[in-house]
Amino acid sequence: MDNPMPTGPSALRTSIRLSLQYSFLYSVLSAFVFALAYWFTQYEVQDWVLDQMRSDAGTLAKTFEASGKEALFERVDALAEVSFENARVYQLLNADGVIMSGNLASTLEIPLPDFVPAEELPLAGDIHDEVSGYWLRVNEIGPYLLIQGTGDHLVLEILEALGIALVVGYLAVVAIGLIAGVWIGRITERRIAAISNTLAEVSSGNLASRIPISSNPRDDLSRLSAEINSMLGQITRLLESQEQISNDIAHDMRTPLQHLRQRLEKLRDSRTICPDDISTSLEQTEEIISTFNALLRIAQIEGSGRRERFAWVDLCGVIANVTEVFEPAAEDAGIRLTSKVPDERLEVFGDSNLITQLMSNLVENAIKHCPEGTMVSVSGDTRLAMPTLRVSDNGPGIECADRERIFRRFFRGEKSRNSPGNGLGLALVKAICDLHGAKMIVSDNCPGTVFEVRFLQ
Incomplete structure (x- = not known):
């Protein structure tokens, strides 16, 4: 010191x-x-x-x-x-x-x-x-x-x-x-x-140093020490998260960037320009840009800068809109998409666009990773004395060991390793949940998976 x-x-x-x-x-x-x-x-x-x-x-x-x-x-x-x-x-x-x-x-x-x-x-x-x-x-x-x-x-x-x-x-x-x-x-x-x-x-x-707390938790200095310790813990977690994100970006972006470079070098050395190579390069560039845009959007949400836009949002309307938008994609994939909402209004205090993004990512994730003939259900209720959104399917499900890791940036399970995507959709969902003080619970649907968002307000 x-x-x-x-x-x-x-x-x-x-x-x-x-x-x-x-x-x-x-x-x-x-x-x-x-x-x-x-x-x-x-x-x-x-x-x-x-x-x-x-x-x-x-x-x-x-x-x-x-x-x-x-x-x-x-x-x-x-x-x-x-x-x-x-x-x-x-x-x-x-x-x-x-x-x-x-x-x-x-x-x-x-x-x-x-x-x-x-x-x-x-x-x-x-x-x-x-x-x-x-x-x-x-x-x-x-x-x-x-x-x-x-x-x-x-x-x-x-x-x-x-x-x-x-x-x-x-x-x-x-x-x-x-x-x-x-x-x-x-x-x-x-x-x-x-x-x-x-x-x-x-x-x-x-960063591992912490203030010792006295035996009296109601003491002013004890409360201050606890708050400082909590702040230090949060700073440590953020730094670890930033380090992990940097490692993930370096690991996951290295391969597509190398492929893009190889293709551009091939185009440079080739006497004839192949339109397919140009289209593929553009597609890879778009994927890289999309990945960085998703990372930027997650960072903006985690910064809590959008709380000023909070207002009362009707979840029933969000469910209806998302279901209507994804019905054609689900029909093309041979998946049956259904929705169920209560008769009364189901309101939460939050950002309407972000909650719609949350629902869209969950539904899109279910359609993308479930085989033909799967049924995906979107519902909302207050059975647990709190507004709750639920997206469930009867597809192949998620391994228990992966249910916590799926919300990490760039994480892709073995079953979805070869499917398109950048592994940021559920990370964005988790960031939106944290911004709204909501709790995300992943459980087994026997078969399939249930994603449950509980708004604790």
Whole structure:
């Protein structure tokens, strides 16, 4: 290989750079999500604290309505006494601003802020060590004003635990993302290197080289590798076919060209020109031209350049036209030519002229190679859930070993070795089938042969 794929650090530069970029993007998105989760949790916990104070105010209001002010005073004092280290604060004021009950030693200035630092509240007794401030709420209960406060220590503890969990989780996500990104990048780079190395080997002449396929067939690189391998296989087959065609042309055209040259040399050296020799030379020239025209037509069809002419074609009409054209030739050869088509239209998407050429070659081939008294039948149907053309005869048949080789260019079986022709008729049929995505099947008719064209569309 002239340019082997580098395997050092520079070979991983692209994959690692992409991995780091995606890891950075993933880290930023994770940080945003974690920050959003932290803020949302803080909001929900604070809202839960306020809901608790609203619920307590509603309970005290019911106590006042049901049992009067004395019961209200006792209930507020009881709540203040059971508040551990003043985690909750209560104060009940009458209409004159006099403290009636609670654990606040003095009154506060109204309106109250939403949050007050702990050292600014006139509390009686010790304060919980982790309380840094209180959320306050004011409610009216009859003629009285109820002030409630809840320490922030519980919220802080929840947020502290959540913050530690989020930080540790974020660091783990970033670390795992980096490790996984670099690991995937290295795997991807190795697979890309395998593709590049294979292409380099093919470009240097090793057409047998193929890309190894991973165990996951649905992976993008696996599908790409499979497509490249398929392309390389097709290129190999085309090159082998071209080599075979060249050999076949050199082998099959050498004899008629030598005969033509000998006849022309004879004409050159002869003092008298024989009209028969000129006619024979012209006939040989026409055969050679016909052979090259057939090869050119096959090459044009295999190039798929005629797909732009595709349209819906009625096979029943094709069968009727071909049968009508070849009836005189079949009658002259002592062969009975029949056709059978279904009542409904039998349509395929393709080139009408090429499909007619396909049918003509099959029928002509049957008439040419079958003896007198043979019956040749042309039919079409959809019995196999697909449009199908069928040309069958009860002639001598084709050897099983030759049924695959008859579609090769210039192939001629032993039975047809001495008959006229260039061995390209069935090769043209195969090219037309491939262009239309049709499948050609040759089977035994006991006796005779059946040529079946199945359009898989």
